[in-house]
Amino acid sequence: MTRSAPPPGNLDAPATTVDEALDRVRRNGGRVTSSRRFLLRALFTAGGHRTAEELAAEVQDQAPDVHLSTIYRNLEELERLGVIVHAHLGHGPATYHLASAAHGHFVCEVCGTMIEAPDQLFGGLARTAKTEFSFTIDPHHFAVLGRCARCS
Amino acid sequence: MTRSAPPPGNLDAPATTVDEALDRVRRNGGRVTSSRRFLLRALFTAGGHRTAEELAAEVQDQAPDVHLSTIYRNLEELERLGVIVHAHLGHGPATYHLASAAHGHFVCEVCGTMIEAPDQLFGGLARTAKTEFSFTIDPHHFAVLGRCARCS
């Protein structure tokens, strides 16, 4: 989470703390509930790519009654507010992480290993997709599948 | 296995006719059934990206009793034999097409428009993924999401 230099040209910069995210929820007409606080705490700690089910388990450690459907509804809301994003890393459930940590993914279709791909790797593809097809790629949303070193 | 005009550099070249594909099924210990023949006919005619459900509908036009689960089982077998491949074009059902027609995809995450992406567009990404991460990308399996001209 790079604090010092805020991402350029983004009016709605990603929230960097739980409270900042909750403020944003409130400013958008939402309520600050304990489910949301727990979910945000889970999202802001230990990072990584976690599924709704994994996040639910973490939240339920502290608040056992929080239902999976609440997790899904809150994840949707937090994504709408730009606090988090989700990515599809192949078959199986989507994974969620902080918007500030967005990046591309390479996923091995044999063993499932995931490699975080720096954005500049996609520069060339982004450019040609744009000039040849007027298509603006979003390299974060779906992983690029393939084979890792061990499996190819 | 390799017939008159095999595509270059591929030991197990994609079948180019229904009967060739059925031969391959038989050679691998499978049986030639009418479900399989109808499914292959559907796959070999009119091309395009079709979901299991769409293929089932086409098959059922001629053989109403063929069940969707049979379609799925046969698609799996045909993919194992290298006759077809499937691709994920975003959320929603997978699409199937002949292995010989494999290509990449750009899919608009707003309107769903799909653009077929020539393989050479992925050359740069393939090269850097390989040299920097020893990762061999498969640009066909999952679409690259983004925004089309109208939606961006």
Next chain:
DNA sequence: GTCGATGCAAACGTTTTGCACACTG
């Protein structure tokens, strides 16, 4: 008190599986 959020159960869409029967080779 208003209105948004929650728990729960039930539905959803896609795909897989267990089983008894039918068919191919």
Next chain:
DNA sequence: CAGTGTGCAAAACGTTTGCATCGAC
């Protein structure tokens, strides 16, 4: 006749939704 393929129903899986109630502001 052996063993693969099939129809059907049911389950599996991740996710969404309807509804009555609860809780934040």
